[in-house]
Amino acid sequence: MKERRDDIQLFLGLFSGRQDCFARQWAEKAEGRQGYVPVRRPMEPEDVEEHLSGRKTYGIYILRSDSKVNLAVIDADLNQGFRNRRLTSEDKNLIRRERAYLFSRIDELARQRGLYPLAEFSGSKGYHFWFFFANPCPSKVARRLVGDISAQLSKDLTTFHLEVFPKQDSISGKGLGNLVKLPLGIHRLTGKRSYFLACANRSVDAQLKFLRKVKRSNFDCISADNYRIGQAELLIHPKLKQWAEKYPELMKLETLCPPLGQIIASCRNGHQPSVREEKIIYQTIGFLPNANTLLHHLFGLLPDYNQHLVNFRLSRVRGKPLGCKRIHSLLNYSADFCPFQRAHDYPHPLLHLQQWQEGRGQNSEKVEDLRSALENLKAAIVRLEAFLK
Template sequence: MNFKELALRAEENLEFEKALEYFEKAEEELSVEDGTLIRYGELLFDFQKYEIARKVFEKIVSKQPKKEYLLRLAEIYEEISMLDKALEIYEKLNITDRVKNIKEQYETTNPRRTILRKFLELFSGREDVFAVQLNDGTYRPIRRSINFNDVKKHISGKTTIGIYQLKKNDEIKFAVFDVDIKKSFLENNKNTYFEEAKTVTLKISSILSQYNIKNYIEFTGNRGYHVWFFFDEALSSYKVKVFMESILKNIHLEESIGIEVFPKQPTLNGGLGNLIKVPLGLHKKTYKKAVFVDQNFEVIKNQLDFLLKIEYNSKEHIESLFDEIITDSVQSYNFQKTTYKKRKNTSIKKELVKSLEKDNLSEFHKVISNCHVLYQIIQKIKRDAYVSEIEEEILIKSSIKAINGREQLIEILKNTINFDYDRFKKIEHQVGEIPISCNNIRNIIIKYNLSLSLDKCLCKFPGYNTPYSFVKDFDEIIEEFSVEEIVKKIIEKTSEKFELEREIKSLKKILLERMGENTKMTVGIWTIRKNGNDIEIII
């Protein structure tokens, strides 16, 4: 059976799959001279059998090195990632646009050390951990510092990296506005919503430029855009956060668009901190590349060369903008509920102190001046015009029950840069009738690793132990409680007691095992004595 003839006939009848099958069987009879080997090679290329096509076209160009055959071989080399071979052909044929393209592709898989170093300098975050994105879009922490090899894999698309932004000292080297289309709006008119996202992104970029801040737009590979800006030196996270949130006040948002600022938090408080996916990697859910774009949202050519051109903003410049915002905030606030005239040399600290010293004999001021924890929070507000959300919660829950406590708290907190009235109301609603206890305050401080000293927390009031006890004794406080609130509090405390007793029981069991046959032992100032299946600890 003449398979060569059958192949040619099948090709004429447009039965290409059958023709390929016959050509494969007649391969030894095919030649360049009669064109059959070339027709076989083209069919292999069309059916994406690139490895066999490579061998066929290498044979073809060895006999007839025509430009058209060389170009086809170069295309095959590209498909099977033999970029050095493809580059050799394009350079030989002087096809400059393909040479440039191949060099860019090659750079992506084998980036220069200068690029890897610049990448690590730009996206410098938490020192001891980074994250890898999984196929479902979630992230897995990797508990070590990021290295060149990790960046190579990220740029080549083998893995996708996320950076924990805050360093251990709560400082940052970059900041990002994250502009996204809300998930609920992705079903219909997606193009319209992307145009809205672009409008917001350009507005943010324009405002930053007006502040003389160099910034860069990235398509995230999913629902929106990032606006990045970088610092020559690490600086306080909360200062950058305050500055970024002040910009958001000038941004009009359509219902379909959401914005997040990175940093999301001013301090780590013992956690890993907020995480953000960095550019030049594949989004594992969409398999789209995250790339830098220009002001027309066109992808910038040669992303890695562009990376080298990214410029830093000075730490001093950002801090000066922060100082201006604080000064403007204090000067614009009316402490006496009359028009407040701006004065160039107004001192933030003086104004806050004046506010805090009013009515110094009131219940509110007795509570915050006598409780050591609350005193530290107030001092922080005086010093920084800032307080963390957890510290704010402690302050509100401890003192809002005082006469005019609500009004005086608002007056003080409105002078903090991150004050949010909706958040204030939410915390106020949580307070109920019974103020927070001293024990709860201590537990919160320990849980969130707050920088508040507990050394002087030695207060012991008769009855219910709370900072509010500085102004009212237990009998007066309890008269204000409803039966329902008392029942709720008893249930809450019983639950805490049960958990505490369970932990003590577990620790005693461990201690019994450690003592072995001993019935008594001394450790420091304590004498430990077995009492059946229980332990007595005597000082």
């Protein structure tokens, strides 16, 4: 019982906003309408228990009466155009790619700013990314920190719309500001319960205990001078650090080329690429000097990895890397083209790599030099180690 009370208190402490008011969600399923009504008193542990049980669903007004916040949120919702129609296989592939890319990049961009996002399925049409502060943070500062992440990501996404909370720097008069639904409750309109994606156990008890691992950021240690949008030093999640050091080309392409990055991130999550996505992988990464190692690693993450098929397809790589225009066309990707430091007659993703030299690629099975032989040997060792595990 004491453990449960402690977890409820932790929940109240993390997801706290305006001190004298919170909100209750209502829904009319027949008409497809939902909204919130203010509850003008402080939230109590009993309210949290009601919320977790599913009897009621509550939300919080993020902005406190002193114009500070204890948390900030990025709300990532599926765009309206994908919610009101039957999805094609291309739509599903696009959403899958962008979702993997969204989760990977939002974590990296947050860590550049000393923030630690907690990802939650919202129970409706998207995801919430929660950012917690160790001490009440001025809303203006929180909005800038989290807003920068949203701004940098939004230009790379075509299926998700990002929205930042809080929306105001301050409140005046009788205004309450914007609210966000509390996690782990049941959405009154969809009937779906929200949950934290990093916790594999979907039970409410396990999800509640998972909050003990949450990190809070000290905004006093976060200075706007420590980063500049688009120029920040790439900080890598500890889980990806070893991977990034071993395969720096993949890490850089995932970070700097959104359409190719979405495919790489999706493969890292074990999702089988479509025929078009495979073509893009071979016709870009396949031109790198160590393509053998990179491609066997990338496809080795997939459930139906076929070593001989990868070797055969790599041996068929000819010509020059796929250009940005062709990649955008194949993926139905409508975002802007990547900016390069200098103009190129034929822009393509490999130009993001400083070591790339035009005309230098691996276009056949024939070993051209000792460097290629060494790369082939490394790839063989990796496959053998995987087989022996």
